[in-house]
Amino acid sequence: MDAKEISKAVIKRLPRYYRYLGELMEEKVERISSNDLSKKMHVTASQIRQDLNNFGGFGQQGYGYNVEYLYTEIGKILGLDTIHPMIILGAGNLGQALANYGDFEKRGFRLVGIFDINPVLEGISVRGIEIRMINSLPEFIRENQVEIAILTLPKNKAKEMAKVLIDNGIKAIWNFAHTDLDAPEDVIVENVHLSESLMALSYNLSQYRNEHKENKE
Numbered sequence: 520m521d522a523k524e525i526s527k528a529v530i531k532r533l534p535r536y537y538r539y540l541g542e543l544m545e546e547k548v549e550r551i552s553s554n555d556l557s558k559k560m561h562v563t564a565s566q567i568r569q570d571l572n573n574f575g576g577f578g579q580q581g582y583g584y585n586v587e588y589l590y591t592e593i594g595k596i597l598g599l600d601t602i603h604p605m606i607i608l609g610a611g612n613l614g615q616a617l618a619n620y621g622d623f624e625k626r627g628f629r630l631v632g633i634f635d636i637n638p639v640l641e642g643i644s645v646r647g648i649e650i651r652m653i654n655s656l657p658e659f660i661r662e663n664q665v666e667i668a669i670l671t672l673p674k675n676k677a678k679e680m681a682k683v684l685i686d687n688g689i690k691a692i693w694n695f696a697h698t699d700l701d702a703p704e705d706v707i708v709e710n711v712h713l714s715e716s717l718m719a720l721s722y723n724l725s726q727y728r729n730e731h732k733e734n735k736e
Protein backbone atom coordinates (compact mmCIF):
# COMPACT_ATOMS: atom_id res chain seq x y z
CA MET A 520 0.00 0.00 0.00
CA ASP A 521 1.74 3.19 -1.15
CA ALA A 522 0.23 6.23 0.53
CA LYS A 523 2.35 8.58 -1.60
CA GLU A 524 0.29 7.88 -4.71
CA ILE A 525 -3.04 8.65 -3.11
CA SER A 526 -4.45 12.01 -4.10
CA LYS A 527 -4.90 14.72 -1.50
CA ALA A 528 -8.62 14.81 -2.29
CA VAL A 529 -8.97 11.15 -1.30
CA ILE A 530 -6.89 11.60 1.87
CA LYS A 531 -9.18 14.50 2.84
CA ARG A 532 -12.21 12.23 2.54
CA LEU A 533 -10.73 9.38 4.63
CA PRO A 534 -11.49 10.88 8.07
CA ARG A 535 -15.15 11.03 7.08
CA TYR A 536 -15.15 7.34 6.06
CA TYR A 537 -13.38 6.59 9.33
CA ARG A 538 -16.02 8.44 11.34
CA TYR A 539 -18.96 6.71 9.63
CA LEU A 540 -17.34 3.30 9.93
CA GLY A 541 -16.70 3.97 13.63
CA GLU A 542 -20.40 4.73 14.08
CA LEU A 543 -21.34 1.53 12.23
CA MET A 544 -19.08 -0.43 14.55
CA GLU A 545 -20.78 1.13 17.56
CA GLU A 546 -24.10 -0.02 16.05
CA LYS A 547 -22.57 -3.53 15.73
CA VAL A 548 -22.87 -3.50 11.93
CA GLU A 549 -20.40 -6.07 10.57
CA ARG A 550 -20.59 -5.41 6.86
CA ILE A 551 -21.96 -2.80 4.51
CA SER A 552 -22.38 -2.49 0.74
CA SER A 553 -21.07 0.56 -1.08
CA ASN A 554 -24.71 1.42 -1.89
CA ASP A 555 -25.75 1.45 1.77
CA LEU A 556 -22.65 3.39 2.78
CA SER A 557 -23.39 5.81 -0.04
CA LYS A 558 -26.92 6.45 1.27
CA LYS A 559 -25.59 7.03 4.78
CA MET A 560 -22.79 9.36 3.72
CA HIS A 561 -24.57 11.14 0.85
CA VAL A 562 -21.72 10.31 -1.53
CA THR A 563 -22.19 8.28 -4.72
CA ALA A 564 -21.47 4.56 -4.47
CA SER A 565 -19.03 4.87 -7.37
CA GLN A 566 -17.11 7.57 -5.50
CA ILE A 567 -16.85 5.23 -2.51
CA ARG A 568 -15.67 2.33 -4.66
CA GLN A 569 -13.17 4.57 -6.45
CA ASP A 570 -11.82 6.00 -3.19
CA LEU A 571 -11.46 2.65 -1.49
CA ASN A 572 -9.93 1.05 -4.58
CA ASN A 573 -6.92 3.26 -3.90
CA PHE A 574 -6.12 0.94 -1.05
CA GLY A 575 -6.84 -2.33 -2.78
CA GLY A 576 -10.60 -2.00 -2.35
CA PHE A 577 -11.14 -3.96 0.86
CA GLY A 578 -14.53 -4.96 -0.55
CA GLN A 579 -15.67 -8.30 -1.89
CA GLN A 580 -18.19 -8.80 -4.70
CA GLY A 581 -21.61 -9.63 -3.25
CA TYR A 582 -20.40 -9.17 0.32
CA GLY A 583 -19.65 -5.48 0.60
CA TYR A 584 -17.15 -4.11 3.03
CA ASN A 585 -16.15 -5.64 6.32
CA VAL A 586 -16.70 -2.64 8.58
CA GLU A 587 -14.12 -3.43 11.26
CA TYR A 588 -11.43 -4.35 8.74
CA LEU A 589 -12.01 -1.21 6.69
CA TYR A 590 -12.07 0.94 9.85
CA THR A 591 -8.76 -0.56 11.02
CA GLU A 592 -7.08 -0.21 7.62
CA ILE A 593 -8.19 3.40 7.15
CA GLY A 594 -7.02 4.09 10.71
CA LYS A 595 -3.59 2.70 9.77
CA ILE A 596 -3.47 4.85 6.64
CA LEU A 597 -4.29 7.91 8.74
CA GLY A 598 -1.61 6.94 11.26
CA LEU A 599 -4.17 6.43 14.01
CA ASP A 600 -2.82 3.04 15.04
CA THR A 601 -0.06 4.71 17.06
CA ILE A 602 -0.11 7.06 20.05
CA HIS A 603 0.88 10.64 19.23
CA PRO A 604 2.00 12.58 22.31
CA MET A 605 1.16 16.26 21.79
CA ILE A 606 1.45 19.60 23.53
CA ILE A 607 -0.43 22.89 23.36
CA LEU A 608 1.39 26.20 23.14
CA GLY A 609 -0.79 29.07 24.30
CA ALA A 610 -3.20 28.25 27.14
CA GLY A 611 -5.75 30.97 26.40
CA ASN A 612 -9.36 30.57 25.28
CA LEU A 613 -8.70 28.30 22.33
CA GLY A 614 -5.82 26.35 23.88
CA GLN A 615 -7.85 25.51 26.96
CA ALA A 616 -10.93 24.65 24.89
CA LEU A 617 -8.89 22.16 22.85
CA ALA A 618 -7.28 20.78 26.00
CA ASN A 619 -10.71 20.24 27.49
CA TYR A 620 -11.84 18.19 24.51
CA GLY A 621 -10.93 14.67 25.57
CA ASP A 622 -12.10 12.87 22.46
CA PHE A 623 -8.83 13.42 20.57
CA GLU A 624 -7.37 10.77 22.87
CA LYS A 625 -9.72 8.16 21.37
CA ARG A 626 -7.85 8.59 18.08
CA GLY A 627 -4.45 8.23 19.72
CA PHE A 628 -3.72 11.96 20.14
CA ARG A 629 -2.59 12.14 23.75
CA LEU A 630 -2.24 15.60 25.23
CA VAL A 631 0.73 15.46 27.58
CA GLY A 632 1.55 19.13 28.20
CA ILE A 633 0.22 22.69 28.01
CA PHE A 634 2.58 25.68 27.87
CA ASP A 635 2.23 29.43 28.20
CA ILE A 636 4.32 32.48 29.10
CA ASN A 637 1.78 34.03 31.46
CA PRO A 638 2.89 33.23 35.06
CA VAL A 639 -0.71 33.69 36.27
CA LEU A 640 -1.57 30.46 34.46
CA GLU A 641 1.31 28.42 35.86
CA GLY A 642 0.17 25.27 37.66
CA ILE A 643 -3.51 25.63 36.70
CA SER A 644 -4.87 22.25 35.77
CA VAL A 645 -6.86 21.71 32.59
CA ARG A 646 -8.44 18.25 32.40
CA GLY A 647 -5.78 17.05 34.82
CA ILE A 648 -2.85 18.55 32.89
CA GLU A 649 -1.04 21.44 34.53
CA ILE A 650 -0.05 24.52 32.57
CA ARG A 651 3.74 24.89 32.48
CA MET A 652 5.98 27.79 31.67
CA ILE A 653 7.79 27.90 28.37
CA ASN A 654 11.31 27.57 29.88
CA SER A 655 10.66 23.89 30.60
CA LEU A 656 9.58 23.22 27.00
CA PRO A 657 12.81 21.79 25.46
CA GLU A 658 13.37 19.28 28.24
CA PHE A 659 9.68 18.33 28.26
CA ILE A 660 9.63 17.63 24.51
CA ARG A 661 12.72 15.43 24.82
CA GLU A 662 11.58 13.50 27.86
CA ASN A 663 8.05 12.87 26.59
CA GLN A 664 9.02 12.26 22.97
CA VAL A 665 6.45 14.80 21.87
CA GLU A 666 5.92 14.90 18.11
CA ILE A 667 2.89 17.15 17.63
CA ALA A 668 2.46 20.74 18.85
CA ILE A 669 -0.76 22.72 18.74
CA LEU A 670 -0.18 26.45 18.27
CA THR A 671 -2.88 28.55 19.90
CA LEU A 672 -0.90 31.69 20.68
CA PRO A 673 -0.99 35.20 19.22
CA LYS A 674 -0.21 35.49 15.51
CA ASN A 675 2.89 37.65 16.10
CA LYS A 676 4.48 34.94 18.30
CA ALA A 677 3.69 31.97 16.09
CA LYS A 678 6.74 32.00 13.76
CA GLU A 679 9.23 32.51 16.58
CA MET A 680 7.70 29.75 18.69
CA ALA A 681 7.38 27.38 15.74
CA LYS A 682 11.16 27.70 15.29
CA VAL A 683 11.74 26.88 18.97
CA LEU A 684 9.50 23.82 18.61
CA ILE A 685 11.18 22.61 15.43
CA ASP A 686 14.68 23.18 16.88
CA ASN A 687 13.64 20.96 19.78
CA GLY A 688 12.43 18.10 17.62
CA ILE A 689 8.71 18.71 16.99
CA LYS A 690 7.71 16.97 13.76
CA ALA A 691 4.18 18.27 13.18
CA ILE A 692 2.39 21.51 13.99
CA TRP A 693 -1.37 22.01 14.13
CA ASN A 694 -1.39 25.74 13.58
CA PHE A 695 -4.37 27.82 14.66
CA ALA A 696 -2.55 31.17 14.55
CA HIS A 697 -3.49 33.08 11.41
CA THR A 698 -0.04 33.14 9.89
CA ASP A 699 2.04 30.94 7.60
CA LEU A 700 4.93 29.24 9.36
CA ASP A 701 8.43 28.70 7.97
CA ALA A 702 8.97 24.99 8.39
CA PRO A 703 11.51 22.65 6.78
CA GLU A 704 10.29 19.86 4.51
CA ASP A 705 10.44 17.22 7.23
CA VAL A 706 8.07 19.14 9.51
CA ILE A 707 4.39 18.85 8.70
CA VAL A 708 2.18 21.90 9.22
CA GLU A 709 -1.60 21.74 9.13
CA ASN A 710 -3.26 25.15 9.26
CA VAL A 711 -6.75 25.45 10.70
CA HIS A 712 -8.94 28.44 9.94
CA LEU A 713 -12.35 28.18 11.55
CA SER A 714 -13.28 31.56 10.07
CA GLU A 715 -12.86 30.16 6.53
CA SER A 716 -15.39 27.49 7.34
CA LEU A 717 -17.70 30.16 8.74
CA MET A 718 -17.31 32.22 5.56
CA ALA A 719 -18.21 29.15 3.49
CA LEU A 720 -21.32 28.78 5.65
CA SER A 721 -22.18 32.42 5.11
CA TYR A 722 -21.70 32.06 1.34
CA ASN A 723 -23.96 29.01 1.19
CA LEU A 724 -26.58 30.78 3.27
CA SER A 725 -26.63 33.76 0.88
CA GLN A 726 -26.75 31.45 -2.14
CA TYR A 727 -29.69 29.58 -0.66
CA ARG A 728 -31.53 32.81 0.12
CA ASN A 729 -30.91 34.20 -3.38
CA GLU A 730 -32.15 31.03 -5.05
CA HIS A 731 -35.28 30.97 -2.93
CA LYS A 732 -35.94 34.64 -3.55
CA GLU A 733 -35.77 33.99 -7.30
CA ASN A 734 -38.15 31.03 -6.99
CA LYS A 735 -40.67 33.14 -5.08
CA GLU A 736 -40.59 35.95 -7.66
Ligand SMILES: NC(=O)c1ccc[n+]([C@@H]2O[C@H](COP(=O)([O-])OP(=O)(O)OC[C@H]3O[C@@H](n4cnc5c(N)ncnc54)[C@H](O)[C@@H]3O)[C@@H](O)[C@H]2O)c1
Pocket residue numbers: 608609610611612613614634635636637653670671672673674676680694695696697711712713714
Ligand atom coordinates in the same frame (compact mmCIF):
# COMPACT_ATOMS: atom_id res chain seq x y z
N1 LIG B 1 -7.57 29.24 13.37
C1 LIG B 1 -8.72 29.49 13.93
O1 LIG B 1 -9.76 29.03 13.46
C2 LIG B 1 -8.75 30.31 15.17
C3 LIG B 1 -9.91 30.49 15.92
C4 LIG B 1 -9.84 31.24 17.08
C5 LIG B 1 -8.61 31.81 17.45
N2 LIG B 1 -7.52 31.63 16.66
C6 LIG B 1 -6.21 32.17 17.01
O2 LIG B 1 -5.70 31.37 18.04
C7 LIG B 1 -4.84 32.13 18.87
C8 LIG B 1 -5.31 32.04 20.32
O3 LIG B 1 -6.60 32.62 20.46
P1 LIG B 1 -7.21 32.80 21.91
O4 LIG B 1 -8.55 33.38 21.75
O5 LIG B 1 -7.07 31.50 22.64
O6 LIG B 1 -6.21 33.89 22.52
P2 LIG B 1 -5.84 34.14 24.03
O7 LIG B 1 -5.29 35.52 24.09
O8 LIG B 1 -6.98 33.78 24.91
O9 LIG B 1 -4.66 33.08 24.32
C9 LIG B 1 -3.36 33.19 23.82
C10 LIG B 1 -2.42 32.62 24.88
O10 LIG B 1 -1.12 32.55 24.31
C11 LIG B 1 -0.19 32.87 25.34
N3 LIG B 1 1.09 33.23 24.74
C12 LIG B 1 1.51 34.42 24.24
N4 LIG B 1 2.78 34.31 23.79
C13 LIG B 1 3.17 33.03 24.02
C14 LIG B 1 4.37 32.32 23.79
N5 LIG B 1 5.43 32.89 23.20
N6 LIG B 1 4.42 31.02 24.16
C15 LIG B 1 3.36 30.43 24.77
N7 LIG B 1 2.19 31.05 25.00
C16 LIG B 1 2.11 32.34 24.64
C17 LIG B 1 -0.88 34.00 26.09
O11 LIG B 1 -0.31 34.20 27.37
C18 LIG B 1 -2.31 33.50 26.14
O12 LIG B 1 -2.57 32.72 27.29
C19 LIG B 1 -4.87 33.54 18.29
O13 LIG B 1 -3.77 33.69 17.43
C20 LIG B 1 -6.18 33.59 17.51
O14 LIG B 1 -6.16 34.51 16.47
C21 LIG B 1 -7.59 30.89 15.56
